[in-house]
Amino acid sequence: MANGVSDRTLVNQLTNSPATRLILFRGIEPSKQGYILLKLSTRMQRDLLHKLNDDEILNFLNPLDPDKATDILQEIQEPRSKKITERLNDYVREKVEFLLKFNPKAAAGLMHLNYLIIKRDMRIPAILEEVGDYENKTGKFPTILVVEERKLLGELPGSTLALRKTNEITDKQIKRIASIRYDSEVTKVINSFVKNPHNKVVVMDENDNILGLIHSNEILGLIDKHMTRDLYGFAGVASEESVLDSPMTKVHYRYKWLIINLGTAFLAASVVGLFEDTISKFTLLAVYMPIVAGMGGNAGTQALAVAVRGLVMKEVELKTSRKLVINEMIAGGVNGVINGIIVAFIAVVFNQSPALGFVLGMAMIINLINAGFFGALVPMIMKSLGKDPASSATIFITTATDVIGFFVFLGLASIIL
Template identity: 30%
Template sequence: MQDVENQTPPHGTEVELLHFRDESGDINPHFLEAMTDAIEASDSDRLQHLVEDFHESDLGDLLEALAAEYRPRLIELLGSAFDFTALTEVDDAVREEILEELETSTVAEGVRELDSDDAVTILESLDEEEKAEVLDQLPAIERVALQRSLDYPGDSAGRRMQTEFIAVPPFWTVGQTIDFMRDTADLPETFYEIFVIDPAGHLLGAVALDRLLRSKRPVTIQEIMDDEPDRVEATQHQEEVARLFERYNLVSAAVVDEANRLVGVMMVDDIVDVLEEEADADIKALGGVNSEEELSDTVLYTQRSRFPWLFANMCTALVAANVIGLFEESLERMVALAILMPIVASMGGNAGTQTMTVAVRALATRELGRANAWRIIRREAVVGLLNGVVFALIMGMIAAIWFQTAQIGFVIGLAMISVLLFAALGGIFVPLALDRLGVDPAVSSGPFVTSITDIVGFFSFLGIATLWFRL
């Protein structure tokens, strides 16, 4: 979090103290007002003074807080003082809107100063024509490296990797390697290990910086290198790579192509972004929301993205309504059933969602698979049964006192046991079945689990009540 003190430039009549964020961590509206005034006045000196030494994350937050028409004007007024890394910190929709308004030469100049992974993030937000124009304005070496990353699939390690790394031959000494790093001006901004390659670029090993600095200068790199370095394939899915970093506590890993040639490096900060993206997508999918939806999206886009799952839920609700229709006679004879029915459905829906959330997350992290599936199913069934018994006693007593009859308490008690048991089983079986069929359970489980719990809840409650009162 950046906390900045700013004074008006020399032509001001008074000293103004502004903080970017207030005490709660939100953007200070007075600071935002000062930025807006400076943009409207085209006062680039004032703007540079206000955002001086801003972290790119804070600059990204500032861009999102500004009105859409002020964002590209801010970048143009700041000129070379604007850090294009800030565009990787904003919503995709905001970034695309900004890039559409900027001149191609401005984008090319900004991209040239970025690390390759950040440059790729910005380039993939452009359409093919604009992307080609920007790449044409870059030096040949940079253009080839970025184009290679862009050629990999969108969710792969190759698209996420940094192409800036340090690689040396195995016969170099520790002293030569250290001198090389001291004398080279364009080293990566951050790195944790030195890679070892042969003349054809094949990865032979890696040397951690701490081991390099602890070794004597005459020692060769081959003597101290790890000949089984952490590596991932460029075509490997970013979620699998993130899982490897999490499992083995990695800080960085080499990225190799199909011929084991070193093409880049994955860093832990890249993995943090991947984990955030995947978690964000899973949470949205569980709620039936498009993973690409952002707060900055238009009303029409948001409405269209949410419509499909709402339509699916409506269809499943119609099925549940038909189940209720089967017991129309029982509902007419006993109003208590209509009053208590939403309670049964609500309890089943919440229980099913709890189990489904745990199951989907376990499938995503590979904690749930064929080896332990039946054990987890049995556990969830027992949990559902125990909860069913407990809530059957609680709700049964409440209903008996409420309607002055023990029979209705007994009926809703049996229904509670049934619905919570089937909700638990539905919450675990549905994600497992979808995963087995190759369908993302995070995207599709919600409507199916909701349908199962509603149908079972209504059918068990009304069915038990009908049978009970006919006896």
Template identity: 55%
Template sequence: MSQPSQQPHESIKRELSYSRRNRLDLFRRIPQADQGMALLSLSPKVQRYIMSRINDQELIDILNYLDPQQSARLMRRVDVKRAEHILEKLNVNARDKVEYLLRFNPRAAAGLMNLNYIVIPENSRFADVSKILEREEHATGKFPTILVVDDGHLLGELPGFELIRARPSQHVLPKIKKISTLPYNSPEHKVVQSFLRHPHDKLAVVDDDRAVLGVINTDDIIPLIHDRGPGGLYKFAGVTREEDAYDSALTKVKYRYKWLIINLGTAFLAASVVGLFEATLDKFVLLAVYMPIVAGMGGNAGTQTLAVAIRGLTLREIDLRTGWRFISNEMIAGTINGIINGIIVAAVAILFNHNPMLGLVLAVAMVANLLIAGLFGAAIPMIMKALRKDPASSATIFITTATDVCGFFVFLGLATLLLH
């Protein structure tokens, strides 16, 4: 597909998320060859909406333009009876591959793999590989991953560039490179973890006997990040995963108002702490100027720690046994960052306000608040995880409350003691 022709389709895809009345008409304006990729790029909710309204033949025509793995992703959004009918209408080769992929758990490694690979024996020569590749490319139109096996067991991958450099009579075995593998039943987070920890462009999915079942490319985990990563991000901000960017205003209100009311309650709690020091603020109005700095630094530091904690819990890098080490490291890091930033803010107070005691109060408050941010930013997600609650759904509210309340109390409490 040429680049110029993509631009109008991108505009239509954006409209599909925005317009409810004309979604089906808009979708049908996309050329049939591009409808499958357009459908895959939409949110699950919009996918289900469109697929439930197009007829079986339209869906079959769409699937004929997609890879088996992409077809399997869409077929999982169709009820079983309709899926069986549609699969019967696909060409035999495509049907066999889609049915094969649908056998596996969609939330495991096998559910993410593609079948764009060929397997060659270890004693093959480059001339043999070239013939196999020619047939494969003619059948699929794609250059496959070349895997080398010994008696069915995976040895490694033959990089495509070796075909250019090698002589036809050469054996492939000396030219293979190691390829990472994962058992077919590995959960999704293990797949993501493997790509994050050991950067590579692909890994092989194997069965219990190390026989190859499929290949996962970097591109294959993008839908996983799209479907799950943003979901965590939305929960992180108090926005539900099912909320689309172009939902109506009332729909957005319905999804968000509960968290905002809770946040309002915690804001009143922080305000009540400030109210305890009303006399101090009346006497030293300058303290009010620095309050947002103390609160803001604590909130930002807590959010940074929270992001690391959620990532660690999601990828199983942190658990309840190793949690204390993580918490202590974050507290130490918070203390050091507090000292650095405390020195800076104290210098500003001394330089511009000519008040060394105010500088001392600010420095100590900054250290204390960033220490608190490290503690709560690390501990709250772990506590919620232990209680079998999603740490991404509401942890930010509690962490912000903790840093605001404790930060204001330390800052204004020290000011009351030292400045008086």
């Protein structure tokens, strides 16, 4: 079935056909199954791995790179994953058991082992011999890392071996390469690639021994996952949800947050109910209410996006978050003045009501300051509670801007108008 079919087509077929997914997957040649599996969502991976037997899993794990095999095994529960690991071929098993020792959510969880360590004083013919042995064993050309007295000096590019003029390694041939500790958080790894673009980084232990390598393509995939998770989090959608999930699966992932949203909507409605008499006397208030609330919600989401990015990129921490909150409140106040003047002008010109214009302008200023406060504060609170700072924060921020926005707008109207 898979002969001549592109990987993207296979992934689309598996994603779009939940009823026949297992049959389709079994029709793919084992040498491709592992790579195709890793392109599927985490939930689909777990579903297929649960339904496949151990022999079928072994058939596609053995041809995989050890780091990829490790990624798959981490989606299988114990003790089954341990039994499968013990049956892997010797080379893959040794590497997998080494990789499984590390936290999958730290830098070591992203590394691969396709590298070769050589000493600074080795001659190029000897290096070529070692590279050849490595290629014969793994079928891959390794990244060549140069050390001197156990200290990492850098990388020796493969082109140097092909274009060599002497049999000695020169300092100019050794290219500097970045390094990071094995227990560094994933966000720190991402940050290192974003701030100092490079195509690979060496993972070191606490004694500066080389453990593995992380390539930039791994980071690009990770950034994409983080962006998807954050985007879903803003909307109150589980990151495990797939575009083509069944309707009932989508309901399962979404209904809890929607019920919470319903409760917060009633809270905002109850505030409006307190000023029923005021609204009945000045019906124009109902026209401008969505503007005050909507502007607050949008400003809050902007502050939220900045705060979440700051947390992810380690630009802000909980202990230094006060400055962020104050800055967002000031920015909200200035934007409130700008937009407040505009909406007040509209109310004066079109509704011939300077008093209404004043109420609208003041409500806009106060609500945008409020939006900056909650937009920056809510992700900090969620982070301090050990929760994803992007996870459905918009629900709470929108509630705050709606409730306070309505209360200030209608409260001022009841006093002034």
